[in-house]
Amino acid sequence: MNNTQLNSFGANILVVDDTPDNLRVLSASLMKRGYQVRCVKNGAMALITAKKAPPDLILLDIKMPEMDGYEVCEKLKADAHTREIPVIFLSALDDVFDKVKAFQVGGVDYITKPFQIEEIVVRIQHQLVLRAAKAEICQLNAELEQKSPTKNGTIRRSYWQTPSRNYQTQTNPTKTFATVFTRCADGFTQSDFVDGAPAKSAPTQSKKQKLFICSLVYRPRSLQNY
Secondary structure, eight states, X not given: OOGGGOOSTTOEEEEEOSOHHHHHHHHHHHHHTTOEEEEESSHHHHHHHHHHSOOSEEEEXXXXXXXXXXXXXXXXXXXXXXXXXXXXXXXXXXXXXXXXXXXXXXXXXXXXXXXOHHHHHHHHHHHXXXXXXXXXXXXXXXXXXXXXXXXXXXXXXXXXXXXXXXXXXXXXXXXXXXXXXXXXXXXXXXGGEETTXXXXXXXXXXXXXXXXXXXXXXXXXXXXXO
16 A cells, blocks of 8 residues: 555554444444454454554554453554554543543544444544655655765765865864855855955855855854854
């Protein structure tokens, strides 16, 4: 499934509930709306199923024997293979404490029983859209890091530390400014500056604009407090 186009149609939903009637109603209703649905009756099976074939989203009941929904969610979030799967809790518990705990263990939403299928569908769609957006952002960040001319936020030494460009070791910070400006601003020449001061002929308006841009590009350490 395309992460950037993830939507309700064809999304894989894992439903975890120990009540057969709930599984039957949810499964039929979601499949009718284009979802792929898998159902399990306990937390242990939910963990096995989610790790073997991670779903796009999990609907998880809280009150279950042996392992409740809170514990299941904690185990899902502790596993690198399943921690990114959004979990929506389904529960008859309507106390604020239960809702807060659901979010603390990693849930993204909480629906109280008896539920309305229309509400569940809307909340599922919302979480799938958020997950798709997150995946797209991660992909774009990865592409930008590959295209970036810098590594770990530092300028490549092969360019800045050559003999003609070793600006870090120059002792005159004002002259350093002038040298960098003349190299990085298209249109400036060395004659525009004399030991860091403007030459007799003032720069044109376009050069002033480029000078301002250059001031954003480089700032000597000795002037960083100004």
